[in-house]
Each structure stands twice: as C-alpha cells, then as structure tokens.
Amino acid sequence: MVRTVRPSRRVRTTMRRRLGDSEDNILCVQSNLANSYYMLGRLDEALSLRQEVYSGRLKVNGEEHRDTFVAANNYANSLRLQDRFEEATVLLRKWMPKARRVLGEGHRLTLKMRRSCAAALLEDPAATLDDLREAVTTLEETERIARRVLGSANPTTESVETALRNARAALHARETPSPGSV
Numbered sequence: 001m002v003r004t005v006r007p008s009r010r011v012r013t014t015m016r017r018r019l020g021d022s023e024d025n026i027l028c029v030q031s032n033l034a035n036s037y038y039m040l041g042r043l044d045e046a047l048s049l050r051q052e053v054y055s056g057r058l059k060v061n062g063e064e065h066r067d068t069f070v071a072a073n074n075y076a077n078s079l080r081l082q083d084r085f086e087e088a089t090v091l092l093r094k095w096m097p098k099a100r101r102v103l104g105e106g107h108r109l110t111l112k113m114r115r116s117c118a119a120a121l122l123e124d125p126a127a128t129l130d131d132l133r134e135a136v137t138t139l140e141e142t143e144r145i146a147r148r149v150l151g152s153a154n155p156t157t158e159s160v161e162t163a164l165r166n167a168r169a170a171l172h173a174r175e176t177p178s179p180g181s182v
Helices: 009-018 023-039 043-061 066-081 085-102 108-123 129-150 155-175
Strands: none
Touching: 023 043, 023 066, 043 066, 066 085, 066 108, 085 108, 108 129, 108 155, 129 155
C-alpha cells in the first residue's frame, strides 16, 4: 500500500501564495489554521497566526471592513488566552469605537468585541476595582443592547448575560471585605 503524504496547512498556504492565490483566500486559510491550532491547544502558534491575519486584514481590507474587525477580535482573544490582558484591552479599546461606527451598536460583532474587552479586564490579575467596575458597566450596556436587538434567546445575548453574572460576582467579591480584614 502506497501512502501519500499531505503537506501541512502552512506549507499549503505558502504554495497558494506562490501560485498566485488571492491574499483574501490566504488570510482565510491562515485564520482556519489558527482555529485548528487553538483547538489543539497550540496557543502560541494560534496567536502568531492571529497576529499575521490581523496585519494582513489591515493591509488588504483597511480599518473599516468587517473582516478586519473579526481579525482584531480574534487576535485580542488569543492575547487574552495567553494572559496578555493589557494588550488585548488596548487592542479592543482601539477597535470597538470603529466597529460601533461602521457596523452599528447592535451588530453581533460589536457586542462580541465589548464582551471580549470586559473579559480581558475581569481576567487580569492586576485589574483594579475601577477595571472591574468598567467591565460590569460595559457588560450591562452590552446586555441591554443584545437583548433589544438580538432577543433574549440568542446565543450572543446568553453569553453576555453569563459574563455579566460572573463580572458582578467578581466585583462583589472584591468590594466586600473579608471577615478578617476589618
């Protein structure tokens, strides 16, 4: 039995580029590869590709394109998963106003970016009480918009509601002094 060896996805991406495939298709392949790396727990490789896709989308699509917003959100989430919370927050704070302006306040991607930013604030061990309050406020606003625009049964709305419950619990835990500290 003869066994054929398939080239890796990265090799296929390189081959596509050499053969003149469109940059858009190459970025799609790279994004899919980043998803695969993420699912395999290869977070460093996923992060590296997410950064490449983000940079590529900026060059190919510019700052006001939906695919650029998706790439920015994916890159920020990869940063967050690597405990690079401040970088994720800075990136999302840069892109959220643009997404609101271009896509609209109630667009699913705008809502996801806001949820991602709140998650980066909440998960950061160095987060201040003000950071936690900002996360709760962001999620409260996001939840209201998601419920109004998408409905309460929508998965995006449900994920924002879950994040809001967790954020309120984290804030309450930080604001409530422990019995021995008074």
